[in-house]
Amino acid sequence: MTAPARTPRRVHPGISGTIIAVCVATIIYQISFAVPLRLAGQAYMLIVILLAFRYWPPMIRWVKSMPVAHRVVFAVLIGSMTAGHYTLNGRTYFPYVTWEIFPFVNERDPVTCREFIATTNSGHKVRLLVEQLFPSVVQVDSVELMDDPQYYPPGTTEHLARALAKVYNELHADDPVWRVDLMLLAVQLHPPASESRATPSCELLQRYDISSGQ
């Protein structure tokens, strides 16, 4: 008489998931002296999320139903996106970029901004915005950065002012601009009680005569 076959004991997925999560946390803690917390912490939380899906039956069923080629594609697409994020590089591996929106503390007061304000032949004042005159560009670096020789060669701001004026004048030939002012706008977050709270103050930084340059 043979003994009845013993069914192998299976560990509950939740328990094995927890064990793996704790192990990964330990490893990350051990190497966190070498890897910045910004990377290690995000990697840990992402692993926990991926593990949750790893043990979710419909996901297992769906992945198992895939032919090998499709599995490879799925893994490469999701893997590249994740790897791109951890490069902490927004440009080199585009479109596999670091995903960040408001990722750091920003508490400057007053909030300042440099802006091009142009004067037309009829005396009107118009804002010259790169993103409006060149709608292809979603966002350019701030003019503060363009004035920083670490990032841009000297003269970039003036060249940009002239380029903006040129395109504006092509689009508004009936009332072109002849002068562009680089203004510094400032809004105080916590002004003294006697002052208006949110009227931007304006200061002229630079003046470009467009009519003489064209």
Add this chain to the structure above:
Amino acid sequence: MRITATLRHLIGPIELLHEQAGPRLLRLARLGIFLLWIVKLLLDPLWRLAELPREMFKPVGVLAFLPASAVDAFLTWNGLAALLVFTLGVLVVALTDKAFPFVATVAAVLLTIYSSTIRSFGPAVHTDIVLLLAVYALAAFAWADWFALKFGGKKTVPGAWSSYPLITIVAMLCLSYCLVGLNRSIAGGARVFTGDTMEVWAIDASLRGYYFNTNIGWHIPEWPTVVFMLRSGLPVITVFEITAPLCLAVPHYRWIFMPVMLSFHLMSLVFMNIFFFDDMLLYLLLIDWSRRFPALRNRNS
């Protein structure tokens, strides 16, 4: 017992989004994604970039591999217009099913060059990256279908294949939100949520002005209610961002996620002039159409 039952009722069913999707739904998604790109490109006077100062051009992605002479030839009125027209042509062909793997791959390459070009004059912002990755997914899965049919033998049953690109696109959309949320909470720390950070970002964006300009954001310090809304809204939105992958699994969660995130995107437009309309249109893929309309369902499911 009753609490468990109530909780279960609140959570609702747990099922994989688009698991039953059929070829018709995939075809509609393809049409939507390529049409969206066509509309975006039709509205874009790309050739004007030739007027921007060359020193502003800092090549992004594949453009970094181009030699200086090629960049000079490319950044001209003719070069940029040629890219735009050729890309539009390929996208129109992609609307048909003719040689789809090949055409979609060419479209993915051209859109990558286009997206890299418009980002080379500033920071590599996130708008339309998921839309570009969606084209990658459509092209790559089309090739995978072709390989599986050619080398998979008689066992291959392409029934559920339509769900693969759709689920992957939604997974990438959710992952993008999740990574943004994780980055903010871990890199930024608690102070991002407790100090003046959100007001500063909003005023800064409003002062700078982008394509859309509401000119409202710089008044924020005048309105305590809006300040409260922004400060309390950021942690809530971050929680929704981090938990976005739940959209793949929990239908009830999706119906909370969509209005919350749509209102967040609309608030970003009103107070910060930032508009993620590509992502908002991709929300259409967060609706499990095939469970509602049998015609869009996979017949083998």
